[in-house]
Amino acid sequence: MELFNYYRSSASYRVRIALALKGLDYDYRAVHLRRNEQFQESYAAVSAARLVPLLRDGDAVVTQSLAIIEYLDETHPEPPLLPADAAGRARVRALALDIACEIHPLNNLRVLRFLVHDLKLADEDKNRWARHWIETGLETVERQLAARPAVFCHGETPTLADCVLVPQILNARRFDCRLDHVPQVMRVFETCMRLPAFADTHPERCPDAEP
Amino acid sequence: MELFNYYRSSASYRVRIALALKGLDYDYRAVHLRRNEQFQESYAAVSAARLVPLLRDGDAVVTQSLAIIEYLDETHPEPPLLPADAAGRARVRALALDIACEIHPLNNLRVLRFLVHDLKLADEDKNRWARHWIETGLETVERQLAARPAVFCHGETPTLADCVLVPQILNARRFDCRLDHVPQVMRVFETCMRLPAFADTHPERCPDAEP
Incomplete structure (x- = not known):
């Protein structure tokens, strides 16, 4: 398997975590988004969306x-990243x-670029925008975790939800967001970060990481 | 089952289509987003996210x-809204x-409100923003449909992808988007709209529709 990804991309980190939780080997292909490598012809030929991450597994090319992660969970079921029951799966x-x-989606690189370059938003307003969606969005997650506290987002083992939560917290820190209003979220984050699958795939530990 | 939704919400329309494709009955609960009914206590008690749609099925409360739609597909498998093979499921x-x-996410009501009310964007810029993401985003979908043309987004029967595509086209029209650059997308849209499951659940035909 080959994973086309970018060390700083939150969506890429989600997939790296899932691959590590499943103990799967893959070839790491770096696509440097800030240098716009996703628009180069060689990559556009692989990716209709010119986005990362993208997984190539034999003939299958999977994006998003x-x-x-659902594809990996179906093709490599152990350990499962979704609960066994339909209601639990839906919650995750x-x-x-x-x-x-x-x-x-409101805070990724291309969106922030558009706000600043095309809509001429001041940097301060761009950051206020990013913080608003991250802080209020995490509140929604917090309410749900608080309603049914568990070791991870759902239950005693990491799921798809944890693969998505952890990168979002790194992103929140990059924007200097408040995080003291989401204690359950942060407790789950810390629990995850103690596991090698989350720690070893951290953006700073990627082959394409920059100082 | 009860579906909490709003006639104009694209995400609500997706679920109405899926319920109709499966031939499932449900109680229609209107939540008027423009009147901020999602923030009323009675709804907040049901929905941690204060968003629509939300499905209540016995003890299960499912959001997003x-x-x-995945939950409905697991609990009521016929007709399937995802292909049988892992690669096909991943593509859908x-x-x-x-x-x-x-x-x-870039064009929903609360995001557009924030751009105008909080970031003081002019209406013209707000519309340019909306059109940009819709037109370029649909191009990505177009490239994928063109690469493997079928009756629907994927294969000979409607799937989750069609449930999501159709409401997005209505939304695109509301913003006066270009659509002549996405002929495969529009062909699939027209095909879907000839089916009762898509036509009968159209926003204008909802109980809470306004003139």
Whole structure:
């Protein structure tokens, strides 16, 4: 398997965590988003969306981090990254989507670039925008974790939701977000970071990491 | 089952389509987003995220449209809304996420409100923002459909991807987007709209629709 990804991309980190939790080997292919390598012809030929991450597994080319993780969970079921029951699976997917749809799309590189370069937003306003969606979005996650506290986001083992939560916290710190209002979220984050699957795939430990 | 939703919400429409494709009955609960009914205590007690749609099925409370549709597909497998093979499932999920993560979050009501009310963006800039993400995002979908043309987004029957595509086209029209650059997308849209499951659940045909 080959994973096309970028060390700083939150969506890439989600997939690295899932691969590590499953103990799967892969070839790391770096695509440098800040240098716009995703638009180079060689990559555009692989990726219709010109986005990372992208997983190539034999003939299958899978995009979108959540779809990649579900694919890995179906093709390599152990350890499972989704609970066995339909309601539990729905809760884990919803937690993942609360971050992947409601927070992260508003703060990724291309969106922030558009706000500043095209809409001429001041840096201060751009940061206020980013913090607003991260802080309020994490509150939603907090309410759900507090309603049913567990070791991880859901239950006693890491799931898809934890793969998505952890990168979002690194992103929140990059924007200097408040995090003291989400104690359950932060407790789960710290628990995850004690596991090698989360710690060893951290952006700073990637082959393409920059100082 | 009860579906809490809002006629104009694209994410709500996705779920209405899925319920109709499966032939499932449900109680329609209207939550008027423009009147901020999602923040009322009665709804906040049900929904941690104060968002629609939300499905209540016995003890299960499921949020996030994609998680709801996967839940319906697991609890009511016929007709399936995901292909049988892992690579096909991944492709359908990725197409759905190309819209649900890359387009829709940038153009929903609360995001546009924040741009105008908090960041003081002019209406013209707000519309340029919305059109940019819709038009470029649909191009990504177009490239994927063109690479493997089928009756629907994937294969001969409607899937999760079609449930997500159709509401996005209505949304694109609301913003006066270009659509002539995405002929495969529009062909699939027209095909879907000829089916009762898509036509009968159209926002304008909802109980809470306004003139």
